[in-house]
Amino acid sequence: MEIIGFIKDFAITNGATSVIVLILTMILTNIIKIPIKKHAEKIATLASASGFNIKSSFVTSKIVYIPFGLAFAMFCIVEGIMRFAYQIPFDFVEIVSKTPMVAIASVGLYSILSNVIDKASQKDEYKAFTAKQELEKQELAKQEQINKEII
DSSP, X not given: OHHHHXXXXXXXXXXXXXXXXXXHHHHHHHHHHHHHHHHHHHHHHHHHHTTOOOOHHHHHGGXXXXXXXXXXXXXXXHHHHHHHHHOOOOOHHHHHHHHHHHXXXXXXXXXXXXXXXXXXXXXXXXXXXXXXXXXXXXXXXHHHHHHHHHO
């Protein structure tokens, strides 16, 4: 429910367009970011083999700027659509002021979402672990009963 509250508060404060850009920024950032993180070590290894002194952290440290670029581009697209569809003037100041806020909020939303997913997976893992322990106890009890019958 944290996620719904976060999005609801953001929508009340900033409007529906900003919420749509926020969600798209979060999704697209992670679509772009995951392969970069996955292949950062390969990139660093290839760079080292070529004689460059580059570590994987150099590659992944630039990921921070992806949400800002995506939010800016999507706000420009939205403003362009509004300009042509409704004859509303292009407001560059609004784009520049909303971009950092939406980019940072998308990172926060992803953080909340990943925490919820981690908690859910931990609950599932705990249930599986307790079920496995219960089965082991039952098997041990059966083994002890068989040993008593043999003796």
